[in-house]
Amino acid sequence: MLLTLEGLDGSGKTTAWEALRHAYPDATFTREPTDSWYGDAVYRSLGEDDADPLAELFLYVADHADHLSRVVRPALADGDLVVSDRYTDSRYAYQAASLADTDLQRPLEYIRGIHGAFTREPDATIYLDVDPETAAARAGATDKFERASFLAEVQSNYERLIDAEPERFVRVDAARSPEEVLDAVEDAVERLVEAHGDGDSDDG
Ligand SMILES: Nc1ncnc2c1ncn2[C@@H]1O[C@H](COP(=O)(O)OP(=O)(O)O)[C@@H](O)[C@H]1O
């Protein structure tokens, strides 16, 4: 089963991912951007204020393709629970926002289309819901995507994705205390894993 954690920067994804790691020691825990050289290229682009947004999209997509073939598909083929801190929805939400002011028409649909040809969509996605101001403050605005006005656009793209596939998403109110958020995430994951059937084989 492929479970992803999504939300704005500072929404608490990494905190939740670390807690789940303790609760599910046999699962495969992974993230995007990855720690491969493709992920390094992504972080390099993130540090550039004038990076071309379309070029940046393709760096993220290259990192995702490598992540899928090297980590996600093999782990799913082994029947593992795979938990990814960010995944495809981050591209649909963030790069659709960064491409919004370009000539590209309907960027969110375009980005989904690129992925549709090769990706493995998540079975379930926990969306950590927090307002852009809180997110930007928690994240400490260390990169160009962490500004609150940009995050507001990203948030509205996430809402479009949730509207399109409400059955895939579990929304968790992430404005609460860390303890309350972690309890809600752990409850949701327990329900999802149970509903999916523990130990089911999964060819990815
Ligand atoms: N529920 C919460 N309330 C207040 N601060 C939080 C909460 N969850 C996480 N934080 C803090 O906010 C910052 C960003 O959290 P993190 O888990 O790294 O978010 P993300 O991975 O979504 O960017 C960290 O300093 C973390 O300790």
Ligand SMILES: Cc1cn([C@H]2C[C@H](O)[C@@H](COP(=O)(O)OP(=O)(O)O)O2)c(=O)[nH]c1=O
């Ligand atoms: C995976 C991914 C991340 N990002 C952005 C979100 C973050 O601002 C940045 C780095 O991701 P990440 O290290 O997960 O940041 P955080 O822990 O603060 O949420 O990359 C995209 O724009 N598109 C993507 O596909």
